[in-house]
Amino acid sequence: MPAPKGATAELLAAVAAGDREALRTLYRAQSARLFGIAMALLRDRPAASDALQEAFVRVWRRARRLEPARGDADAWLASVVRHAALDIARRRGREAANDTGQAQAVIDPDALDALATTEPGTRLRDSLRRLEPKPRAAVVLGFVHGLSYGELTTRLSEPAGTARALVRRGLASLRESLS
Amino acid sequence: MSATAPAEQFNLPANPAARDALAAEYVLGTLDAETSARVAAAIDGDAAWRAAIEAWEARLAPLVALIRPEQAPADIWDRIEARITPHKAYVPRAPRTSWIWKGWAIAATLAVAGIGAFASLPMLRQALPGLRLAGPAPVHLMGPIVTSDSRAYPAWIADVDAAGDLRLQPFRPVVGRGALPPGRVLQLWAVLPGATVPVDLGVLPNEPRVVTIPQRVLQPVPEMLVEISVEEGGGSKTGRPVGPVLFVGRLVAVTTPN
Numbered sequence: 180m181p182a183p184k185g186a187t188a189e190l191l192a193a194v195a196a197g198d199r200e201a202l203r204t205l206y207r208a209q210s211a212r213l214f215g216i217a218m219a220l221l222r223d224r225p226a227a228s229d230a231l232q233e234a235f236v237r238v239w240r241r242a243r244r245l246e247p248a249r250g251d252a253d254a255w256l257a258s259v260v261r262h263a264a265l266d267i268a269r270r271r272g273r274e275a276a277n278d279t280g281q282a283q284a285v286i287d288p289d290a291l292d293a294l295a296t297t298e299p300g301t302r303l304r305d306s307l308r309r310l311e312p313k314p315r316a317a318v319v320l321g322f323v324h325g326l327s328y329g330e331l332t333t334r335l336s337e338p339a340g341t342a343r344a345l346v347r348r349g350l351a352s353l354r355e356s357l358s
Numbered sequence: 359m360s361a362t363a364p365a366e367q368f369n370l371p372a373n374p375a376a377r378d379a380l381a382a383e384y385v386l387g388t389l390d391a392e393t394s395a396r397v398a399a400a401i402d403g404d405a406a407w408r409a410a411i412e413a414w415e416a417r418l419a420p421l422v423a424l425i426r427p428e429q430a431p432a433d434i435w436d437r438i439e440a441r442i443t444p445h446k447a448y449v450p451r452a453p454r455t456s457w458i459w460k461g462w463a464i465a466a467t468l469a470v471a472g473i474g475a476f477a478s479l480p481m482l483r484q485a486l487p488g489l490r491l492a493g494p495a496p497v498h499l500m501g502p503i504v505t506s507d508s509r510a511y512p513a514w515i516a517d518v519d520a521a522g523d524l525r526l527q528p529f530r531p532v533v534g535r536g537a538l539p540p541g542r543v544l545q546l547w548a549v550l551p552g553a554t555v556p557v558d559l560g561v562l563p564n565e566p567r568v569v570t571i572p573q574r575v576l577q578p579v580p581e582m583l584v585e586i587s588v589e590e591g592g593g594s595k596t597g598r599p600v601g602p603v604l605f606v607g608r609l610v611a612v613t614t615p616n
Contacts, residue, residue: 199443206435214430216422220387228431229507233603235438240554254419261387262398269391270602286424293423300420318386322421325387343388350382357417 187252195242202239205256213260219286220264220325226271230264237263261325268325288312288319306356313337314349321346365404368396368596374406381410385418391601392590399596441506441606503584503607516584516607519570524548524559524578528566542601545593548576549583556585561593580611 186208193201210231217227217234237259291307294300307315313335320326326334331342371377383389384397400407500517503526504510512529519525526546546569547556559571584607587599594600 199439202442203435203439206438210430210434211427212422212425215425215428218428219425224431225507228434231430231434232437232441233506236441239438239442243554251416251419254415254422257419257422258385258415265387265394266391266602269394284426291424294420296423297420299416300423303417303420318418319421319424321386321388322418323424328388346383346386346388347379350379350386353417354378354382 187256191238191242191252191255194239202235205238206235209253209256213256216257216260217264219323220261221268222324226267227264230260230267233266234260234263265325285320286323288316291319302357303353306353309356310349310352314345314352317342317345318349318353365400365407368400370396370400370407374410377407378410378414381407382414385411385414395600399594399598399600498612499578499580499609500612501584501607501609503586503605506585506603506606513605514586514607516609518578518609522573522578524571524576524584526562526569526584528568541591542588543591543593544605545587545589545599545601546571547585547587547599547603548578549585550579551581556598558594558597561589562586578609580609582609583607584609 187205190201190205190208194205213234214227214231217230218224221227221230234256238256241259288307289312291304294304307319310318316335317331320334321331328342328346331337331346332339335342335345337345365372365377371380380389380393380397384394389397397407397411401411402408498517500515502512503514503516504512514526514528516524516526543564544562546559546562548559549556557576559576562569584605585599585603586605587594587603588601589599590601
């Protein structure tokens with residue numbers, strides 16, 4: 180469970196001022212949530228560890244760039260981890276993740292009730308429900324698991340080359356309904 | 359007065375619809391590495407791109423609530439702290455057992471022992487024939503440059519030579535060098551203590567040899583970080599790494615007994 184919004188924002192402000200203990204406190208509070216995000220993207224503990232490490236180094240260096248009035252501090256942290264994990268995924272070749280031989284849990288793109296704990300989450304859930312199943316799956320699986328167009332094509336049993344169109348259609352619809 | 363918009367400098371679309379579509383895919387994660395890197399580089403200098411990306415981050419961020427939290431491995435905080443804290447070398451909890459070459463074992467022992475390592479200077483000389491250290495100065499700035507992942511294999515020794523210039527001497531074999539894909543180069547960066555942006559020290563030569571950075575480019579100081587990233591073609595021109603930082607190190611002040 181992420182810390183209350185105020186607490187994360189305050190910790191980040193302290194980190195921006197060079198407070199290393201605040202970064203450690205932030206790590207302790209958030210590491211499970213953020214490691215889960217990295218694992219959902221990379222499905223590999225060493226790679227996810229590297230992503231979490233790299234993310235916190237970036238948080239340390241960039242914290243002063245986050246303006247507290249703008250944006251949600253928990254969401255910002257999650258995005259730093261996501262982009263660090265995506266960098267690693269692209270570096271090693273995304274398809275490599277599927278060779279682990281282990282069954283990795285992939286979320287169900289239609290099971291979205293867990294989003295409804297916040298107002299933005301509820302609006303997103305409602306907008307996603309209005310999409311057709313394949314564009315919805317493309318957007319949700321792309322975001323949560325970082326699937327490439329090739330992987331999405333396979334997973335959605337679509338003809339080659341159509342995954343990108345599905346993603347774009349899904350994103351365009353979301354933009355309209357979430358504006 | 360017209361200035362080139364930062365996004366144009368990175369060859370990104372200026373029209374709002376195309377920008378929005380690309381920003382959405384950047385946040386989603388479906389862009390290829392090269393395009394994604396250009397978008398990331400544009401964010402700092404271009405308010406319109408920054409706004410487009412922040413809007414998509416806000417729209418999609420609630421999706422992380424679908425992801426189950428998972429306990430992180432115990433040593434990650436130590437590794438983070440070692441990268442951001444002076445006077446701290448990362449000491450791994452588990453002993454390393456797989457070594458390609460005896461020289462790696464010697465160098466890695468020095469890397470984790472930190473400042474106390476230089477009782478082993480003769481061992482270091484044995485591992486690196488031809489290693490030159492500045493002398494007879496009693497205080498010396500140096501540090502191993504190691505891979506930035508959990509293995510922390512040493513790849514170079516960074517130090518400051520008799521002329522006061524930063525010097526990198528490679529171990530043989532240099533980790534990752536054989537695996538460097540075609541069209542990629544290694545680029546050297548320094549992060550001065552307290553700085554948030556790095557100093558671009560340029561692209562490293564392809565063959566492993568000693569590299570010297572003159573003082574007029576960079577004055578090495580204690581606790582200065584050294585980073586080496588993998589970049590495309592002629593290297594990153596954005597003033598910071600675009601590709602991944604694969605090697606890291608720190609200059610610490612050590613005494614060199616004879």
